[in-house]
Amino acid sequence: MGNRITLMAVGDVGPNREDPDSIFEFAAPGIRQADIAFCQLEPALSRRGTPMPQARLPMRADPAAAGAIGRAGFHVVSFASNHCMDWGREAFQDTIDALREHGLQVIGAGRHLAEARAPAIVERQGIRVAFLAYNSILPQGYWAENDRPGCAPLRAHTLYEQIEHDQPGTPARVLTYPHRGDLQAMKDDVARARSAADVVVVSMHGGIHFVPSVLPDYQRELAHAAIDAGADLIVGHHPHILKGIEVYRGKAIFYSLANFALESPFSFAENLAEKESHREIARLNPDFGKDGAELPPDTFKSIAVRCVCSDRGVERVAFQPVMIDRTQRPELLAADDPRFGEILTYLERISEDQGLSLEYTVDRDEIVVTCET
Secondary structure, X not given: OOOOEEEEEEEEEEOOOOOHHHHHOOOHHHHHOOXXXXXXXXXXXXXXXXXXXXXXXXXXXXXXXXXXXXXXXXOEEEOOOOXXXXXXHHHHHHHHHHHHHOOOEEEXXXXXXXXXXXXXXXXXXXXEEEEEEEEOOOOOOOEOEOOEOEEOEOOEEEEEEEOOOOOOOOOEEEEEEEOHHHXXXXXXXXXXXXXXXXXXXXXXXXXXXXOOOOOOHHHHHHXXXXXXXXXXXXXXXXXXXXXXXXXXXXXXXXXOEOEEEEXXXXXXXXXXXXXXXXXXXXXXXXXXXXXXXXXXXXXXXXXXXXXXXXXXXXXEEEEEEEEEOOOOOEEEOOOOOHHHHHHHHHHHHHHHHOOOOOOEEEEOOEEEEOOOO
């Protein structure tokens, strides 16, 4: 028997409070048990900058949050977020610097395109795990170019096809396609990482936020292409709610891990409820404001992915249901907690809704995904 390590991946994080460590109060012990832990950072971490005019909700937190993320047990952080440039180039670079100062490896963002596309390779017990991150949710100017900082782009095009061409004003069919250049670049990156590591994990920031279940076509095409190129695991972020789980060619795709330890959007902007930009988003989910909560109930459901890896790849894929409280603190749930079954039932339903067959077994406090082809 060779060496085995555990890999943990969770969704969006973004502490923005006086005591940033407190947001990880319940979850940190579980995170620290992993040999390698990964998360997606949403806001910039800086005291500098000016909100960009194209930022719908400029998100910024104190750089002290970087230390809290490290102390919680994380090792690799994607900053391929649609908020990465919200406060300009200085705040963008401050974020990367703050994370690195606390020993965190940053992926999906950099001073230029090559740096944003570069993998982080983490070695534990002789097993090398490569992480790559990309972003499909891209305000103008947020993606890196050869001579410009930003995140690694994985753009998509949208086509609205009228269903009844002779009936003006009737609903349209929404078709989406990956940007061919970005798609090829991602495939090339994965292939290179495959040659340098035993396990390749790809983080994709994309999908439709707050709308239950629905997966746009481009998400599936990108995830499948990454696996075809050599990826072992796909973890998705951005929708702020869970999306379905798919097994493709024996590899697991988590289309959205949802929020994990992300402050309410109301903590990043004053009078947010009065802004038209927020009201437009709130219309996407009829449960906004339900039961007096600022966010829909679906946003409090999450999962933490746990994989067992060896030098032969990912040998076991599982996840543990997570419930987030009204102060945005995540809690890893035990199997005898009624909320454990509630989240599992929710995942079954949204996966089935999108034609994804989620097969699993329950092993103590984990749900093991059946990945045999």
